[in-house]
Amino acid sequence: xxxxxxxxxxxxxxxxxxxxxxxxxxxxxxxxxxxxxxxxxxxxxxxxxxxxxxxxxxxxxxxxxxxxxxxxxxxxxxxxxxxxxxxxxxxxxxxxxxxxxxxxxxxxxxxxxxxxxxxxxxxxxxxxxxxxxxxxxxxxxxxxxxxxxxxxxxxxxxxxxxxxxxxxxxxxxxxxxxxx
Numbered sequence: 001x002x003x004x005x006x007x008x009x010x011x012x013x014x015x016x017x018x019x020x021x022x023x024x025x026x027x028x029x030x031x032x033x034x035x036x037x038x039x040x041x042x043x044x045x046x047x048x049x050x051x052x053x054x055x056x057x058x059x060x061x062x063x064x065x066x067x068x069x070x071x072x073x074x075x076x077x078x079x080x081x082x083x084x085x086x087x088x089x090x091x092x093x094x095x096x097x098x099x100x101x102x103x104x105x106x107x108x109x110x111x112x113x114x115x116x117x118x119x120x121x122x123x124x125x126x127x128x129x130x131x132x133x134x135x136x137x138x139x140x141x142x143x144x145x146x147x148x149x150x151x152x153x154x155x156x157x158x159x160x161x162x163x164x165x166x167x168x169x170x171x172x173x174x175x176x177x178x179x180x
Contacts, residue, residue: 049091049117053080056093056115056122063113073099073108083139085170086125090117094144096136110134112144114170128168128175133160144168145180 057080068074077098082091093115098107111129115122130148137145150162165180 048119049082052091052115052117052122053082053093056080056095056113056124059115059122059124060095060097060113067111068099071099071109072102074102076100076107079136081136081139083144085114085139085142085144085168086116087142088117090119092117092139093122094136094139107133112136112168112175114175126170126173126175128177130177134166137165142169144170 079096081094095113099109114126116125133149134146148164149160151160169176
């Protein structure tokens, strides 16, 4: 159901962007041709990233049974993010996911599967599986931003109150982590 909400939200965003792109009229014929060429290039890039995201998701779902079996859990949350974290100018794919205990709904594992955009497919290059709970924030300027969630002594199980911003970088198939 979450994927359906994500897809609908994304379609609304793309539709809105499309309307905004054509709300201003070009000043002359040359500008009109430039805008048309830019729109075609953007359209190709958007179609390409959609294909890359779908490829990454398919590879993730194919490997998911092994992840679930190894960790004795079931997929609870899966969110897909795009951005260039490999430094090659192409949008890569990060799949943030949590596993829950079998028969329960408490998260037992937070992870990120990282896929490099090769231009024609998604290639898994690394994973990030820390021993702590975290939330995914964004991908920006070649970095992945997360928030580590820790418990103070009196925090209820649902609500860790200690938040630490962290940044992840990916190099040579390894994820490097540091405090922000």
